[in-house]
Amino acid sequence: MKFLITGAGGLLGSEFNKVVVEEKLALKRTDLDITNFEDVYKIVKNYKPDVIINCSALSNVDYCEEHFDEAINVNAKGVENLLISAIENKCFLVHFSTDYVFDGNKNSPYTIYDIPNPINNYGKSKLMGEEIVKNSKYENVLIIRTSWLFGIGKSSFVSKILNMINNEVIYMTEQISNPTYSKDLAIRVYKMIKQGYKGLFHLTGALSVSRYELAKYILDIVGYKGKIIKVENFPSIAKRPRYSSLDNYPLEPLRDYKVAIKEFLKEFYNFRTL
Template identity: 35%
Template sequence: MQILIIGKTGQLGKSIQEVATNVLYSKHGFTFVGRDEIDFSNNVNISTYFECNSFDVIVNCAAYTQVDRAEEQQELANQINHLAVGQLADIAQQSNTKLIHISTDYVFDGNATNSYIELDVPNPINAYAKTKLLGEQAVQNAMSSNALIVRSSWIYSQYSNNFVDTMLRLAQGRDELKIVSDQISTPTYAADLAITILHIINSKDFIKDFTTTTYHYSNIGQCSWYEFVKAIFAICKIKLNIVPITTDEYPTPAKRPLYTVLSKSKIITTFRITIPSWQSSLKTCLKARGCGKKWIK
């Protein structure tokens, strides 16, 4: 199959590019594109690209992900996360192309006490999350079949510009960090998600037509940002005083849900996958980047 990965410069796009070199996927042809090739802020650009290129599968990793800035740039966030995604889904439907679209745990309001399943009703509480939900709905409206929406949470990688990277940079030259302790979810190692996406594409069920559906994917377990940071510093042997604080003590432009743990039962059962714990994958990630070294660019 000819597979297009949109978002080649992002964490997940880079991770898919690395995983795709495995011999398991040698039967496929991969094309990786970024904003230079497909600009989600420009509808004409999107249409023009697909007038000259065709694929069997599209994996959309591109998104506007700046949660706080989205409160001020709602029009741009809506264009990238909603309108462009709808246009992409229309193109996929018209060209008989399968689509995998990546979404977020933030579509939920965080008021649950148990992990969210795919059938739970979304209720986004910030502008970013609202645009991501609209993007999901645009896919569902355009494609009644052959589209998968994969929601994930707290994605990080060995590449730069993510939470793990930020914490390691902040640790330099400081004696103390204050970290929110009452927001609970699950960190997701981008490489694990990349492996799962390519496993799905390789599966027999994916070759056939299927009803458009939603899956949840993150690593196993749950933690707060505070617990996540403690684990990062413990693995990297960084001695720093980490002070737990509440969300109310760290106000941000965008409201955050307090609990967004995702149930993985559906994706595990459907595609017969094994998902590592978040602690195990964090160790793998930090080993890949080398604690104390500069981030891989």
């Protein structure tokens, strides 16, 4: 199998670049802008991948709130460019979406049968991307909704929390979801591609947790001596769902955040005492 990975400079794309061992072309935003149809089509036609893994996205939630057109261009139109190129060239398309397609008003994990209702522009643009793929009725697709990614290569909530280690007081919200290690997600989805999975799935780390509890967990490990205070919400440009845990049924969830974060901190932040 030949793979084309887009958004290869991002958190998830860089993991796929490591995990995929077969022939591959891993393209960063500077190599391929998915909003340019001609470029996307030309690369797919010439390289002839069997599988396209789309890891490109405009993923900064507050930025998307203020730049909705740009968010739609990348998270929806860019996806359509990849989809058309996949259909025309008979490729399998893997696409990622988010827990932020839900409004957060449910009190139990969202299943694949729950109706999305995004409350911010990032979620709206990601839902448009999903719907373009679903409505095409093209069968050779795998859509994975995931949540709270962390990993190496790009800033995530884990690196943000670690950057606050010298603050005397840290404020964290009660927002709840499932932290997901990008490495675990890439390894599992790579397997799913080989096993022939198609359609829409939820795939996250096994445990849900609030930002507050998560910060406590990480800061305990690294020996933080200050105070962590729970707040209901931060003033932010975009609203966030209060609760966006995803039910992984029928899939087995990935490793829970406690195990995965310990491994991540040990491997990449050198916390040798763990």
